[in-house]
Amino acid sequence: MxxxxxxxxxxxxxxxxxxxxxxxxxxxxxxxxxxxxxxxxxxxxxxxxxxxxxxxxxxxxxxxxxxxxxxxxxxxxxxxxxxxxxxxxxxKPSIRREKILEFKNEKKADKFLNFAAKAMKKDLKQAYDEAGYALMEKYNGLLYPAFERAKAEGKDALIKDGINPGWAAAIAEVAEKNIKEKEVVKDVILSLSTFAPDGVDAIKKSLELKGNDSKGVEVKYISAPKFKLKVVGSDYPEVESKIARILKNAEDVMKKHGGEAKIEEEKL
Incomplete structure (x- = not known):
């Protein structure tokens, strides 16, 4: 393979x-x-x-x-x-979450730098040689924090970091267009299983989200008996709390129908 x-x-x-x-x-x-x-x-x-x-x-x-x-x-x-x-x-689970987020952000930053390179009529290698690696030196080996700073403080912040004004302007423009306000996103897999005659109705009821728990949650069917939940919040405690409440509701419903509900973190 x-x-x-x-x-x-x-x-x-x-x-x-x-x-x-x-x-x-x-x-x-x-x-x-x-x-x-x-x-x-x-x-x-x-x-x-x-x-x-x-x-x-x-x-x-x-x-x-x-x-x-x-x-x-x-x-x-x-x-x-x-x-x-x-x-x-x-x-540890907390380290795993942080590293996954860092990795995903660095993939975004690589794409963002490519956008900036196109604006400068350069290729990605030139972008790293002329700006990317210098920014990574400034931000502990990472590139995404430079885009976050450019979003918050503009091109002048990067110029202060020693970046060429042309690159600083291109990076700041890309950051402004592509970086949203800070939010935490977590994907988990919710497994729902029951052999009860009304099992389909039980599963539907388990997935009924009420009040604030319906906000920032996207549910997608994968394959029986698994559903993917994309949960968005302002920080990890909010996201984890929302996931816990969703699981508790699903467990309560499935238990009444002789089934079970469980959560597992999505693989990278």
């Missing part, structure tokens, strides 16, 4: 121990999973079976699949052997 990986740009060649990285599982072995580091130009890492989950792993294929993206913690790096040791089980 071929694995498609979109590599992100990084200022350093290798990650450091204790870093958190986005990786794509490329190969499964009985005692390990091989992963491609998306942010490090195809460098490879290995997750030993003992670092996959906080439980006994008898079959690694039940926990990870080829082609899936994961957030991993770097345990050690051996550049001479081209080897990075990774752990999946040492990634």
């Amino acid at each position: 071929s694995v498609r990986v979109i590599f992100m740009r990084a200022l350093k060649e290798w990650p450091d121990p204790e870093d958190y990285v986005i990786c794509t599982i490329s190969e499964l072995n009985p005692n390990s999973a091989v992963a491609v580091l998306d942010e490090y130009n195809g460098k490879r890492g290995m997750v030993h079976v003992s670092e996959v989950a906080n439980t006994m792993v008898r079959d690694i294929r039940r926990f990870v699949k080829v082609g899936e993206k994961e957030v991993a913690k770097v345990l050690f790096v051996d550049p001479q052997r081209g080897y990075v040791g990774l752990s999946l089980k040492r990634v």
Whole structure:
């Protein structure tokens, strides 16, 4: 099976121990999973079976699949052997959420910089060489915060960072057009199952959102018995609270019909 990986740009060649990285599982072995580091130009890492989950792993294929993206913690790096040791089980849910958000924002920033490059009649490589990498140096290896600052403070903020006025103006214009007011978005999978004769009605009732819980929530059918919820709020506590209330309502309804409801986080 071929694995498609979109590599992100990084200022350093290798990650450091204790870093958190986005990786794509490329190969499964009985005692390990091989992963491609998306942010490090195809460098490879290995997750030993003992670092996959906080439980006994008898079959690694039940926990990870080829082609899936994961957030991993770097345990050690051996550049001479081209080897990075990774752990999946040492990634806390809060860290995972933050890293996923950071990764998605960096993909947006790469696209935004390409927009700015077109306005400057340059290509993306020139954009990074003339402005992108310099901004990443200023913002701890990340590009998206530069666009956020340009949105909030305009081109002069980037000029103060040492960016060419032409690039600063192009980046600020792209930021103004494309960055919305700050919001938190979380995608989760809601599974609803029951064998009751009126099961379809029960599922429909489970998905009925009332009051504020209906705002900022988009429900899409995936396949029985799963639904994708896209939940939007001003911060993580608001989003998590809304998800908890939706789940509680679904559990109450499904329990009355001999079924169950459960939430799982969507894979990257």
